[in-house]
Amino acid sequence: xxxxxxxxxxxxxxxxxxxxxxxxxxxxxxxxxxxxxxxxxxxxxxxxxxxxxxxxxxxxxxxxxxxxxxxxxxxxxxxxxxx
Numbered sequence: 001x002x003x004x005x006x007x008x009x010x011x012x013x014x015x016x017x018x019x020x021x022x023x024x025x026x027x028x029x030x031x032x033x034x035x036x037x038x039x040x041x042x043x044x045x046x047x048x049x050x051x052x053x054x055x056x057x058x059x060x061x062x063x064x065x066x067x068x069x070x071x072x073x074x075x076x077x078x079x080x081x082x083x
């Protein structure tokens with residue numbers, strides 16, 4: 001499965017990473033893969049008020065990972081939001 005990560009940036013002293021995904025569908029797919037792999041995300045993916053879908057998890061090495069993708073704007077969907 002192609003996961004569609006489009007960017008990664010440090011969020012602190014090397015133990016927290018923010019991974020920008022190509023779309024909100026990718027965030028959901030990565031959450032499913034994490035659950036299938038036995039990881040324990042902090043919460044299921046959710047839509048934030050800042051128009052981003054995201055979830056966080058801590059990997060087996062203690063690194064905090066944040067997966068996020070921008071949500072489409074209402075204007076790009078004929079006046080309705082995507083989620």
